[in-house]
Amino acid sequence: MTDVDLTDPGGYRHWVAETVRFSDTDMVGHVNNVAFAAYVETGRVAYGMALASEAFDAGTRLNVVLRRLELDFVAEAHYPARLRVGSRLLRLGRTSYTIGTGVFADDRCLATSVGVLVVVGPDGPMPIGGRAREVMTAALP
């Protein structure tokens, strides 16, 4: 992943809009880090749903579990602000995949995140195969 710069808005494949809520701030006066976890989840899940809609028949039920989350805080955010959250696929494993996410005010990066997700079936982690693997491979950097 050394060759991917998550602070560069140009590399993202999927975007969602976010609004900083007053309750996202904390007593330090800026947006609390917990709100950033919520921002990146909103982007990551929306991108996952977009990929899944290509990879699976409608109605397919998938259980995707967040195994690991990393957040790097680049700059403070304040209320009020409109943000945008970009997402991209970074890695594809046998039963897991890694999504990179960036939180931006216009083109200024405020935070980046890496989320490792595992596809889980009734018997535990489930290999990502068939059309899902094709769709996700095509989305890799």
Added chain:
Amino acid sequence: MTDVDLTDPGGYRHWVAETVRFSDTDMVGHVNNVAFAAYVETGRVAYGMALASEAFDAGTRLNVVLRRLELDFVAEAHYPARLRVGSRLLRLGRTSYTIGTGVFADDRCLATSVGVLVVVGPDGPMPIGGRAREVMTAALP
């Protein structure tokens, strides 16, 4: 309800402990009002579950919907703090009931809340009858 003082900790029948989280604060420097909505929900739901465990056989599935929420802010809270949330039944209607909740630091009231809940079955609001009505009537002021 004019005869019930929700700022009096003596009137509550059920208590839960709460911890003020750093992320509950806002840029004003105190605990944000949205966190109080979370505190009173934690108490209200726990009390509802306690009543339901008396009123219904184990495994009974109930759909209870919050129709209305009132919050009165009495005093500020700050981080860090331990709180306790008291709940009591205030009113029992045909298909709805009203729970009063108070948020306290020791015996000092920080906020009170009134929540109106409706029991919903497959065909809409469902009359509260039988053992449920007996249990709830016994819990009224």
Added chain:
Amino acid sequence: MTDVDLTDPGGYRHWVAETVRFSDTDMVGHVNNVAFAAYVETGRVAYGMALASEAFDAGTRLNVVLRRLELDFVAEAHYPARLRVGSRLLRLGRTSYTIGTGVFADDRCLATSVGVLVVVGPDGPMPIGGRAREVMTAALP
């Protein structure tokens, strides 16, 4: 306030956009009531700031405290969704004012809220006078 229908989007004077976050949902499967408290705060504070920018010189520091919050839940919200939050002034008292807020998916009302705010100075509640009273009076229904 009997003559104001807060479920009618036509009556609002100020709007903000909101995004339902995945973390706004709860185990019932819909958007949790606490998230609605956050949505209406975002709208209410933004409208308050808009009014204040007309009523006060830049840099004036005001302390506005939420004294009471009412929320009426009209319909469920689900993830994902874009929402819009409308705000309007409902009442103007000597030291307090009341803002009505509505949460909408397009023109469909999901929840309404009434917030009572008190202007507080160094010696407690502070009369709303001068240009502030003029601006706010002009914004009344």
Added chain:
Amino acid sequence: MTDVDLTDPGGYRHWVAETVRFSDTDMVGHVNNVAFAAYVETGRVAYGMALASEAFDAGTRLNVVLRRLELDFVAEAHYPARLRVGSRLLRLGRTSYTIGTGVFADDRCLATSVGVLVVVGPDGPMPIGGRAREVMTAALP
């Protein structure tokens, strides 16, 4: 850090109690990952305040910024539950330090977290020296 097992409750030096709130759950039916970010912050900040009270004179104002947050999800949490959050110092740099945190139900680990914090003065990152370095060095594994 290879020699520190953050899933072992025995290694923590500071504990806080947490309550799972109903609003911490999400539509998957378990506690959402964003709530874990709030749990570990509550523990991490409380431990940081405990260290600071030893290291600095009362009233010293410090600006500590979260630069990076890692969360590893070990097991699901559900509502209702009481949790406890343990914290310990993992590393001490010139201007930064690293706190490890674990979220437990009794002795069962649900999640671990690593937070990298930077001490910031008026001119940017500020060396950790004097009594602060002594206190923190004594707290290292």
